[in-house]
Amino acid sequence: MHSQITIKEIATEAGVSVATVSRALNDSPRVTPATKQRIQQIANQLGYRVNDLARSIRVKKTFTLGVVISNILTSFFTEIIDQLEEQALQNHYQIIIARTNEDAASEQQAISALQQRMVDGLIVATADVNNILTNLDSTTPTVFIDRQPQEVQGNFDVVLTENTEGAAEIVTTMLHQGAQRIGFINSPVSTTSTERLQGYRQALSQTELPLDDRLVLASTVDYANVADLTGKLVYNLRCDGIIAADNQILLHILHRLTDRDFPQIILGSFDDSPWLQVMRYPMVIAKQPTAQIAKVAFDLLMKRIQDPNRATNIKRVKTTLVRY
Amino acid sequence: MHSQITIKEIATEAGVSVATVSRALNDSPRVTPATKQRIQQIANQLGYRVNDLARSIRVKKTFTLGVVISNILTSFFTEIIDQLEEQALQNHYQIIIARTNEDAASEQQAISALQQRMVDGLIVATADVNNILTNLDSTTPTVFIDRQPQEVQGNFDVVLTENTEGAAEIVTTMLHQGAQRIGFINSPVSTTSTERLQGYRQALSQTELPLDDRLVLASTVDYANVADLTGKLVYNLRCDGIIAADNQILLHILHRLTDRDFPQIILGSFDDSPWLQVMRYPMVIAKQPTAQIAKVAFDLLMKRIQDPNRATNIKRVKTTLVRY
DNA sequence: CTGTTAGCGCGTTCAG
């Protein structure tokens, strides 16, 4: 942060007051076009640039948004961030991203840091299932995405995916493709996996197939046991289909499947990736509409910033089924 | 940006002056431990949080870094960003990311916006081959990554990959694997692809194989023609190996290759992806050490922020070869 | 149409 030239210097240079310079630079109608132009020219010559810090502190608005997510290495969040950047760009906002690694304490810290930066609003995919967030003074306009916060107080908005419906569609499509016995490897995090599991159960209960709870297994946070679970499902439990609760689990399943001479089974999962198309493996994928999620979340946040007291709004977006 | 409680309110509450409060909160030794503790307690009770804006404007330091890259959808940049976040977290910095979509004008705009935000430093993978950046007042400490800036004035640092060496290693390994005729699909962007092409030529010129320039083709910016180029290389020009200048090109090649009944050839490329491991296709990949790039860049930037006038420093990091 | 004055929230002299 080097010392810059300020409106004060422009003022003395132009022989006017700082107020006039400020007005001229902000294209206020309350200044003669002649002097306005002259001042703007001097500003250009001197290579002047506003100090947004000073400006923000004065107008009480930073045009900055905080985005709190678990990690940026999965395509789901990456795509959302990309589209949020796009929205931000178009609306003259900037975005600060904070990772939490699915850790509640980190999340708290991240949010605090962002609030100290005086962000105008927050978009958060909370890792905090049981919302220690309640402690947080929720004075900052916030919209939650991807995961349902439990008991946050104050007004806020939520954008969620139709997980139950999506999972059910995956199941019926897999059955349609010939699968008879479908296993489920669950993700340890958040509310989404619960909903997806529920969709799996719902869809199966509407068939004649027995609902076998032994076919539902849980991955660890680091996915270290997914390979084992996959083997168990295919060999011991004789599954001919497996649903992965998310992209990362799918990756680890594939790892095991292509590792040795496994019988070809059919896979189901959420979240698309450009690499899946070239995978040469039968898969049924429920794509989450990342661009839409970002757009809806952004719009809701804009409205809430404008009117922080408007009623809470919960939106659900639909998945799209793709077969590879 | 809601109205918060300030040190002034703490001052009146504690019956002291704002100066004392400021000192107490910053753990200054110039205040009695007793009152210090009392003030800190009151601050906690009131849920006080510093206004980093005001603080930054006063101490002339924002603890914010700007990161300017083309996009965040490719794993190379995603991984770098992830590691930069990690470094930032450990050093109490925050990061603002700006996308450029490989567009020089967007890059200028992004950098200006970041400078107005008074970022302490900049990390940029420039899209601007011929450096209109020269116009930019380079008063902000900057380190360039991935691409070599041409004629930027002022002091700065650079972190680059050994692209020539990496490409040469890819070629020799592919030859070793049995390839006889290796094509090259080049990326339209930046200095990296030039270096990689050079490595390809160098390695081939050290063999008895003829150097055939018809085997070197150029992709468009949107990769739309990569499928065609792939077909041309395999069918018309009878290649049994293709090197993709980057990850995205590789993806589009695979798309074509798995689309129909192509003869199995061997592929080479830069940048790893977790999905490549499960691809079941013979590939030779030169991994760029993203974590190292991020770490080195961050460290260089820290040093340059501390001493903006230190001599320019150019670092090269090595690729690691992986075979799938 | 323009200049003067007054803060925004904070850290830091300079006096006590």
Added chain:
DNA sequence: CTGAACGCGCTAACAG
């Protein structure tokens, strides 16, 4: 050890 006063760079209120 503490308080009063000042200023960071900018915009807004109030006068002229």
